[in-house]
Amino acid sequence: MAQSSKPTRVSDAYTQIKQEIRSARMPPGYQVPEPEIALRLGMSRTPVREALIRLEIEGLVELIPRRGARVLPIQASDMAEIYEILTAMEPEAAAALAGRRPTEAALKPLEEATAEMEAALEARDLDVWAEADDRFHHLLLELHGNRRLMEYIGLLNDQAHRARMVTLRMRHLPEKSTADHRAILEHIRAGDPDAARTAFRQHRQRAAQELLAILENYRLANL
Structure with missing residues (x-):
């Protein structure tokens, strides 16, 4: 059951974080540790981490080792x-x-x-x-x-x-x-x-x- 629900949790985390970025509620340059994002979304760190990896591929965030994620500036x-x-x-x-x-x-x-x-x-x-x-x-x-x-x-x-x-x-x-x-x-x-x-x-x-x-x-x- 946990296996089948994982894609849904990742998708939910991805959608919520992406909307925060698109709406500028997480503005360019905003940096936040992964545990804080997980707490904010009421999720564990694993789906949050996978969602952030997707968002990094899309050019919206940068993952910084041991420091979390940074919303990329608008160039x-x-x-x-x-x-x-x-x-x-x-x-x-x-x-x-x-x-x-x-x-x-x-x-x-x-x-x-x-x-x-x-x-x-x-x-x-x-x-x-x-x-x-x-x-x-x-x-x-x-x-x-x-x-x-x-x-x-x-x-x-x-x-x-x-x-x-x-x-x-x-x-x-x-x-x-x-x-x-x-x-x-x-x-x-x-x-x-x-x-x-x-x-x-x-x-x-x-x-x-x-x-x-x-x-x-x-x-x-x-x-």
């Missing part, structure tokens, strides 16, 4: 590479999806995520906005249907979302980003691959420029 060079890949791949997924003319029923989760972003922007609730933004990207890839693409882009989106949460209140209100998501959705709904591709590419390019400028200003301020 501008890393984010430039990540956004270059996202800008190349996500717009193609959106274009392919638009070419298939998904039904309104299939598009409903994307519509709900977009509407939630719009409502959160109106309410100035940036945490809810960021969660809906993250869900939009995940749902679009899920609807596209390429499992390997979803897994690979998902790892990169973890990094992008973490950077977004850290810098969320250093930016202007995400009015343009919200409008971008609405435009992407409407182009998909209209079955226009070229417009969906262009809108998504411009969205990612603008987001990358904004994020890299913030990271550079932070670096210069802390020289």
